[in-house]
Amino acid sequence: MTPLFFGTRRRRLFGVYTPGRAGGRTRAAVICPPFGQEYLRSHRALRQLGALLAAAGYHVLRFDYHGTGDSGGDLPEASLAGWREDIATAIDELRDTSGATRVTLVGLRLGAALAAETAARRRREVDGLVLWDPVLHGTEYVEALLDDTVPRLDQHERPVPRAAGGHEVVGFALTEPMAAEMRAIDLAPLRAALPARTLAVASEPALFARLQAWAAPADGESPQLAHVPNEPEWRVDVDMPGVLPVRVMQHIVEWAA
Amino acid sequence: MAMGEGALAGDAGVSEQVVLLGPRKAMVGVLAQPAGGGAAAGLPIVVLLNAGVIHRVGPNRMHVALARTLAREGYSVLRFDLSGLGDSPPREDALSPFESALADVREVLDSLEAARGPVQAVLVGLCSGADQAVFYSGQDPRVVGAVLIDPSVPRTRRFYLNHYGRRVLRARSWANVLSGRHAMFRRRGALAPQNDFAAQQDAASAAQIDTPETRALLEKAYQAAVDQGVRLLAVCTADRETRLNYREQLLEALPNVRFGDSLRLEWFGEADHTFTMEAERVALLRLIVQWVRDGWGAGVQAAA
Numbered sequence: 388m389t390p391l392f393f394g395t396r397r398r399r400l401f402g403v404y405t406p407g408r409a410g411g412r413t414r415a416a417v418i419c420p421p422f423g424q425e426y427l428r429s430h431r432a433l434r435q436l437g438a439l440l441a442a443a444g445y446h447v448l449r450f451d452y453h454g455t456g457d458s459g460g461d462l463p464e465a466s467l468a469g470w471r472e473d474i475a476t477a478i479d480e481l482r483d484t485s486g487a488t489r490v491t492l493v494g495l496r497l498g499a500a501l502a503a504e505t506a507a508r509r510r511r512e513v514d515g516l517v518l519w520d521p522v523l524h525g526t527e528y529v530e531a532l533l534d535d536t537v538p539r540l541d542q543h544e545r546p547v548p549r550a551a552g553g554h555e556v557v558g559f560a561l562t563e564p565m566a567a568e569m570r571a572i573d574l575a576p577l578r579a580a581l582p583a584r585t586l587a588v589a590s591e592p593a594l595f596a597r598l599q600a601w602a603a604p605a606d607g608e609s610p611q612l613a614h615v616p617n618e619p620e621w622r623v624d625v626d627m628p629g630v631l632p633v634r635v636m637q638h639i640v641e642w643a644a
Numbered sequence: 645m646a647m648g649e650g651a652l653a654g655d656a657g658v659s660e661q662v663v664l665l666g667p668r669k670a671m672v673g674v675l676a677q678p679a680g681g682g683a684a685a686g687l688p689i690v691v692l693l694n695a696g697v698i699h700r701v702g703p704n705r706m707h708v709a710l711a712r713t714l715a716r717e718g719y720s721v722l723r724f725d726l727s728g729l730g731d732s733p734p735r736e737d738a739l740s741p742f743e744s745a746l747a748d749v750r751e752v753l754d755s756l757e758a759a760r761g762p763v764q765a766v767l768v769g770l771c772s773g774a775d776q777a778v779f780y781s782g783q784d785p786r787v788v789g790a791v792l793i794d795p796s797v798p799r800t801r802r803f804y805l806n807h808y809g810r811r812v813l814r815a816r817s818w819a820n821v822l823s824g825r826h827a828m829f830r831r832r833g834a835l836a837p838q839n840d841f842a843a844q845q846d847a848a849s850a851a852q853i854d855t856p857e858t859r860a861l862l863e864k865a866y867q868a869a870v871d872q873g874v875r876l877l878a879v880c881t882a883d884r885e886t887r888l889n890y891r892e893q894l895l896e897a898l899p900n901v902r903f904g905d906s907l908r909l910e911w912f913g914e915a916d917h918t919f920t921m922e923a924e925r926v927a928l929l930r931l932i933v934q935w936v937r938d939g940w941g942a943g944v945q946a947a948a
Binding site: 388390391392399401403427430431434455456457459462541543544547549550555557558559560 | 703919
């Protein structure tokens with residue numbers, strides 16, 4: 388495992404590269420994290436997923452978008468357009484480092500939506516896609532982020548307006564431009580443009596039903612769908628500290644192997 | 645200490661590099677320094693410890709913001725993952741989690757010293773990190789300061805007076821007394837509502853540190869740090885009302901510690917435990933930066 392900074396001098400990104408177990412063909416995967424509290428709460432799971440994928444033979448790059456984690460920049464200056472470019476930068480970095488010509492993108496929640504959008508635009512480089520509890524429609528996602536009626540949240544965790552504009556969402560800035568970009572997310576039109584090797588995993592039955600509707604007949608091959616019941620530990624309204632979603636990770640790795 | 649690839653990341657005025665620490669070079673950290681030459685000689689390095697199980701970026705990315713702010717002020721700042729947290733693998737020995745953390749801190753300072761020469765350090769910790777910081781401080785003369793954010797503080801007589809005094813003013817509390825659901829009908833330490841998992845855990849944990857043995861250990865640790873000349877900044881929030889509910893509780897809970905003028909005590913009555921609100925977080929960062937400058941010179945001027 389090699390932690391490193393990569394990218395340009397003006398847009399330095401932090402990542403962790405894990406070479407795949409020797410043997411077999413050269414395969415590679417970029418892991419795209421979610422946003423805000425979900426990023427913090429899923430760090431351990433995504434680290435473990437990266438290790439499992441590496442054990443299965445994948446060269447893996449897990450990284451932080453600009454303005455998040457250990458990467459350069461501050462969140463209020465970030466944009467989804469920039470984060471999509473960051474995924475493209477990570478793809479280039481991983482291909483350069485590993486020698487792989489094509490990569491699989493693995494995204495969780497908002498990271499899944501960004502991965503899907505990137506995969507649809509870079510079809511020559513991306514030949515596999517994993518959408519883990521994906522954000523399918525941005526309007527609903529933003530509504531959920533700004534929902535101040537979630538029962539478990541205490542007063543400090545409820546969204547409040549920021550003095551500089553936008554909102555604070557459980558400790559993270561959600562600017563109006565960022566919220567507008569999020570609202571524009573819609574994976575429905577992208578469905579036919581995704582790689583033939585696409586897996587969509589839902590932890591909860593309601594999302595699985597929506598994935599089934601999303602994956603219904605379109606041009607090209609249908610994504611593989613899976614419902615792997617799991618209490619999503621990265622959700623701020625779920626109090627399951629330290630529980631890893633082992634079954635979901637195993638399903639993803641078995642699909643990828 | 646092994647330097648990772650890349651030299652610069654982050655905002656203007658700050659240089660960040662990946663470092664691998666400890667004898668196995670297994671602990672992952674990011675060292676933030678003033679751009680263009682690093683910190684001036686003689687300034688302590690600020691070392692940020694994990695807050696609970698959150699990886700080195702800290703709650704709400706607070707450690708990144710603190711590291712970069714202090715680096716712009718002229719200081720070197722290390723944020724890293726203790727063994728078994730974030731990107732650092734577990735240790736290979738059989739130490740308990742707390743012993744493991746203290747051993748990690750020593751190994752990290754050893755790594756810094758091997759790479760940079762003699763080191764003085766200011767430890768910054770929140771929650772578990774605060775406890776690790778104060779226990780470690782008195783064991784290593786290289787530590788010259790410690791910032792303790794919501795450390796473990798035993799409950800005092802005044803805590804209980806405050807706690808029950810506030811509760812009797814709430815109509816719901818009276819309804820609970822009349823219906824038999826009030827906390828006083830449950831075991832000591834279970835002051836939180838039964839259906840609140842986090843509060844129950846909090847109360848159970850608080851009960852553990854109320855024992856005379858733990859109190860004595862805390863007093864010994866604080867006294868060792870003070871006797872060694874470690875400057876202490878303790879910041880407490882009112883968030884965990886099952887544990888702590890007034891500013892001076894730390895002093896009254898540890899009456900045998902002779903703090904002298906080594907302790908600065910601050911109370912954030914509106915903040916939660918992880919400083920979720922931006923305004924509280926900004927106020928905390930300003931406080932810490934000012935406290936560091938007060939103790940070890942204005943970094944920027946010193947570096948110039």
